[in-house]
Amino acid sequence: MPLATLAFTIATIWIFLHGSATPGHFFVGLIMALLIIRFLKKSYYQDRAFFRIGSYFRYLRSFTWELLIANVQVLKIVLSPKLSIRPGIIPYKTVCKTPLGVTMLANSITLTPGTLSIDVSDDDETIFVHTLDIDHPDEVAEGIRKGLEEPIVGAVE
Amino acid sequence: MSDALAAILLLGGSFFMLVASIGLIRLPDVYCRMHAATKATTFGMGGILLGASLIFQSTTVTTQALLAIFFLFLTAPVAAHLISRAAYKRGPDLCDDTTHDAYGKYLEGRKAEEESPQRYGDA
Structure with missing residues (x-):
C-alpha cells in the first residue's frame, strides 16, 4: 500500500480499537500512524499493486486450509x-x-x-x-x- | 447460538493447547517439539481469542483479538525458526530416527569454503 493509505488504515484500526468513531479519535489515530510510519519507514516494503488483493485472498484461503490439515x-x-x-x-x-x-x-x-x-x-x-x-x-x-x-x-x- | 459457537471455539482452542503441551513432552528432540509448539499453539490461541470476541461482542475486543491473532501468526514462526536454528548450531543433536540431514551438509560445505577461500577464488 502507499504510505498515505497505510496511515488511514492504521487510523481506522485505531477507531475500531476505541469503539467510538469521533473525528477526535480519528485524528489521534492519524498522529499515531504518522509516528509509526516515521520510525518504521525504512523496513516497509512498498507495493502499489492494489489489484493483487484477489491473490492475497487466494493465499489466505490456501494457507488456512493448510493450517487446518497441519x-x-x-x-x-x-x-x-x-x-x-x-x-x-x-x-x-x-x-x-x-x-x-x-x-x-x-x-x-x-x-x-x-x-x-x-x-x-x-x-x-x-x-x-x-x-x-x-x-x-x-x-x-x-x-x-x-x-x-x-x-x-x-x-x- | 453464538454462545454455543463460542463454547466450541474456546474448548477446541484449549484442546489444541493441550495437544501442544503433550507434544512438547512426547516428541523426541528440539526440532520435533517446535512443530507441536508452533502449529498447535497458534491454532489453539486463535480459537480462544475468536471465542472470547464472540462472547464480548464489542468492536474493541474483536479488533484486539484479530490484531492479536495477526501478530501471533507473524511472530510464532519467526521464534520457532530462530530457536531451531540456534539449537542446531549450539548443540542438541537430531534424534536417532532422523532420516535426512541436508542442513548439516550445507553447514559443512560452507565451513570448508570459509577455511580455504583460495580454492574457489583463483579460478
Missing part, C-alpha cells in the same frame, strides 16, 4: 499411542526472489503440515525444512510448492 496431523502424531515419526531436514529450492516472498514462504512453511523452516541459505535460494514424517522428500517439496509457494508468488512476487 493441526489435525500434529494431533494424530501426538495422540497416537506409539510415536511413529521419521524426522529429517530436507532442502527446498524456492523460486521466490524478494525478501518479502522468502520471509512469507518460510513463515508459512513453519505453520503448515509437518514442516518447520530451520534456516535460509546465504543466497536466499534454499530453505532448509525440518519435516516430522518423511515418506519421500520430493513429495514434501511438491506439497509446499502447490499449497504455499504458488499462492505466495501470485500475491507478492
